[in-house]
Amino acid sequence: MTSGASTADGTRRERVLAVALGVFGRYGFRKASMDEIARSADISRQGLYLHFANKEALFRAAVRAELDSALHDASRCLTEARVGLERRVVAALDAWLGRYVGSMLASDIGNMLQNPAMRLGDIVDPAVGAFDDRLAAAIAAAMSEKDRGRLAVTPEEIAMALHTAAQGAKYLSNARAESREEFIVRLTAAVRVVFAGFGASARRTP
Amino acid sequence: MTSGASTADGTRRERVLAVALGVFGRYGFRKASMDEIARSADISRQGLYLHFANKEALFRAAVRAELDSALHDASRCLTEARVGLERRVVAALDAWLGRYVGSMLASDIGNMLQNPAMRLGDIVDPAVGAFDDRLAAAIAAAMSEKDRGRLAVTPEEIAMALHTAAQGAKYLSNARAESREEFIVRLTAAVRVVFAGFGASARRTP
DNA sequence: GCTTGACAGACTTTACGAATACTGTAAAGT
DNA sequence: ACTTTACAGTATTCGTAAAGTCTGTCAAGC
Numbered sequence: 001m002t003s004g005a006s007t008a009d010g011t012r013r014e015r016v017l018a019v020a021l022g023v024f025g026r027y028g029f030r031k032a033s034m035d036e037i038a039r040s041a042d043i044s045r046q047g048l049y050l051h052f053a054n055k056e057a058l059f060r061a062a063v064r065a066e067l068d069s070a071l072h073d074a075s076r077c078l079t080e081a082r083v084g085l086e087r088r089v090v091a092a093l094d095a096w097l098g099r100y101v102g103s104m105l106a107s108d109i110g111n112m113l114q115n116p117a118m119r120l121g122d123i124v125d126p127a128v129g130a131f132d133d134r135l136a137a138a139i140a141a142a143m144s145e146k147d148r149g150r151l152a153v154t155p156e157e158i159a160m161a162l163h164t165a166a167q168g169a170k171y172l173s174n175a176r177a178e179s180r181e182e183f184i185v186r187l188t189a190a191v192r193v194v195f196a197g198f199g200a201s202a203r204r205t206p
Numbered sequence: 207m208t209s210g211a212s213t214a215d216g217t218r219r220e221r222v223l224a225v226a227l228g229v230f231g232r233y234g235f236r237k238a239s240m241d242e243i244a245r246s247a248d249i250s251r252q253g254l255y256l257h258f259a260n261k262e263a264l265f266r267a268a269v270r271a272e273l274d275s276a277l278h279d280a281s282r283c284l285t286e287a288r289v290g291l292e293r294r295v296v297a298a299l300d301a302w303l304g305r306y307v308g309s310m311l312a313s314d315i316g317n318m319l320q321n322p323a324m325r326l327g328d329i330v331d332p333a334v335g336a337f338d339d340r341l342a343a344a345i346a347a348a349m350s351e352k353d354r355g356r357l358a359v360t361p362e363e364i365a366m367a368l369h370t371a372a373q374g375a376k377y378l379s380n381a382r383a384e385s386r387e388e389f390i391v392r393l394t395a396a397v398r399v400v401f402a403g404f405g406a407s408a409r410r411t412p
Numbered sequence: 413g414c415t416t417g418a419c420a421g422a423c424t425t426t427a428c429g430a431a432t433a434c435t436g437t438a439a440a441g442t
Numbered sequence: 443a444c445t446t447t448a449c450a451g452t453a454t455t456c457g458t459a460a461a462g463t464c465t466g467t468c469a470a471g472c
Binding site for chain 2: 413414415416417
């Protein structure tokens with residue numbers, strides 16, 4: 001096998017993407033330069049062009065990798081064994097939305113993702129959908145049959161509402177220049193309320 | 207009495223404040239000019255200085271008036287007779303946060319209010335507190351004694367969570383350039399979920 | 413009680429050429 | 443599989459100077 005190649009390739013690629021996202025996050029798409037990214041990743045500028053056709057392709061790949069990673073982390077939080085639903089949901093929403101809260105990136109990555117001008121819908125929308133699906137699945141799994149009949153809302157609706165509330169907590173914390181801790185407090189308060197009405201099955205404490 | 211004066215004063219003042227808020231909202235504090243505000247309000251620029259010491263005083267007065275008005279509207283929504291709590295809460299949150307959703311004001315008023323650089327905390331914080339209080343009171347009033355004992359969260363916590371969720375709905379609708387209708391759909395979905403667990407008393411339909 | 417006109421000083425915008433930086437491509441080297 | 447060097451064409455930044463705008467204040471007038 002020409003073995004080491006593809007593995008080393010993968011690691012290097014990942015490192016480049018992580019570095020690139022940091023630079024894009026700090027400076028925004030326009031002001032981030034290929035040269036700065038290359039230097040930060042300790043490769044030549046031309047090395048970047050061997051992996052990515054152009055600046056936009058690199059940016060989109062970095063966003064995709066970041067969303068994959070966040071989705072993976074959030075999924076892991078949701079499937080944690082022996083932890084109550086409420087805690088798992090808070091952890092997952094924090095992994096999904098809280099990453100850059102309080103880090104005062106000049107042009108916040110989360111905002112870039114939502115900005116229609118960036119045309120990232122084809123990358124972001126499926127990731128958001130996947131997150132909502134897993135959140136809904138975790139909620140459904142924790143709901144008893146009884147709950148499912150009794151409640152007027154579906155797990156999907158609960159997941160959407162939690163996602164909306166988490167977005168609000170993030171917005172408020174960002175707008176008021178709060179720390180990630182304060183974000184988590186806001187988030188926890190909202191999640192607690194959503195689950196407060198849903199019986200003991202949802203509030204099992206670890 | 208030197209009667210007409212003070213009444214006419216009040217009306218004129220209100221008109222000026224409404225116009226000023228529009229101009230501040232469209233252009234932001236810096237780019238909004240006293241001249242533009244004066245012309246839009248059909249008075250002379252110097253007339254403004256007879257009522258307001260300077261640009262900042264005018265801005266703060268306009269913000270105060272806007273918050274008073276929004277708080278008044280929201281309160282009215284909350285005390286509407288013969289309407290279920292859920293609908294009243296949606297209407298109140300829409301009155302409180304939804305006013306400028308979808309109106310593509312260059313520098314959205316809501317964002318100005320949250321921006322610490324604007325130093326509006328002494329005006330905004332009490333108004334936000336008052337809104338939360340009234341929201342909590344409306345929720346408390348609709349909760350049966352039984353509910354109050356059964357639930358693990360207070361009306362105040364529920365109000366805060368609803369407020370956070372509404373902020374999230376607003377952020378998402380703004381970021382994605384959605385209309386106010388779409389904002390209300392998001393908002394309603396979140397409110398429905400929060401109240402879903404809280405028994406029939408909260409979901410009485412009108 | 414409000415208007416018009418005028419004014420100083422601070423600040424912003426515009427214009428413009430020179431300097432610099434960036435992207436994307438290519439070729440030669442290790 | 444990557445690096446270095448080089449290059450064309452374009453975009454961005456920088457320094458500077460002139461023109462313009464804005465705030466806040468004053469005086470005179472109805």
